[in-house]
Amino acid sequence: MITIRPETHRDIPIIEALTLIAFKDHPHQDPQKGTVEHLIIYQLRQAKALTISLVATENNQVVGHIAFSPITIDGKDDKWFVLAPVSVLPSHQKQGIGKALIQAGLQQLKDQNANGCVVLGEPDYYQKFGFQAQSALVVDGVPQEYFMAQTLCDETIPHGTVQFHPAFSV
Numbered sequence: 001m002i003t004i005r006p007e008t009h010r011d012i013p014i015i016e017a018l019t020l021i022a023f024k025d026h027p028h029q030d031p032q033k034g035t036v037e038h039l040i041i042y043q044l045r046q047a048k049a050l051t052i053s054l055v056a057t058e059n060n061q062v063v064g065h066i067a068f069s070p071i072t073i074d075g076k077d078d079k080w081f082v083l084a085p086v087s088v089l090p091s092h093q094k095q096g097i098g099k100a101l102i103q104a105g106l107q108q109l110k111d112q113n114a115n116g117c118v119v120l121g122e123p124d125y126y127q128k129f130g131f132q133a134q135s136a137l138v139v140d141g142v143p144q145e146y147f148m149a150q151t152l153c154d155e156t157i158p159h160g161t162v163q164f165h166p167a168f169s170v
């Protein structure tokens with residue numbers, strides 16, 4: 001059975017290894033930099049910007065992880081967040097673990113009165129969770145078709161330029 005819970009101190013090196021394995025040879029990786037997702041999580045945690053960090057466990061073994069951190073829109077912190085990164089061990093993929101992590105994370109954001117969430121990734125995958133391509137929000141240097149958002153409150157999606165936490169610039 002899969003359990004979703006917040007990370008603990010003991011999970012930290014396991015999350016790092018899991019993220020490295022899941023993102024190794026990722027098709028959208030910058031070949032100059034190699035895998036950076038585990039470094040992003042580390043930097044977010046150091047900067048106390050890891051708003052939500054959940055692990056999926058099976059038989060007490062960590063098999064998946066998801067992180068959410070704050071973004072700004074036109075420089076303002078308006079309780080919007082980015083889902084990134086999400087990883088499932090290759091041996092455990094396509095069993096619904098990614099889905100369980102994303103749904104649990106979005107629910108936690110709603111419980112914290114977040115206004116919305118953005119994500120960068122495969123539209124076919126993220127549309128299943130309520131994310132939609134839109135033109136109101138833009139991120140410099142990112143193909144718009146891979147950038148999606150959803151509101152988590154009654155308000156419409158704001159207009160503006162999104163900035164991720166500096167941890168994403170590793």
Ligand SMILES: CC(C)(COP(=O)(O)OP(=O)(O)OC[C@H]1O[C@@H](n2cnc3c(N)ncnc32)[C@H](O)[C@@H]1OP(=O)(O)O)[C@@H](O)C(=O)NCCC(=O)NCCS
Binds near residue numbers: 023026096125
């Ligand atoms: C992306 C990832 C987290 C998905 O985790 P997962 O546990 O395999 O996904 P799930 O089994 O929960 O899949 C949920 C649904 O999405 C579908 N799906 C899975 N991967 C998909 C993909 N790459 N593209 C489109 N749909 C996908 C599944 O078929 C399933 O559909 P269903 O609910 O209709 O049956 C996992 O493949 C992974 O760790 N990949 C490497 C790291 C990565 O790319 N992270 C995302 C970066 S944006």
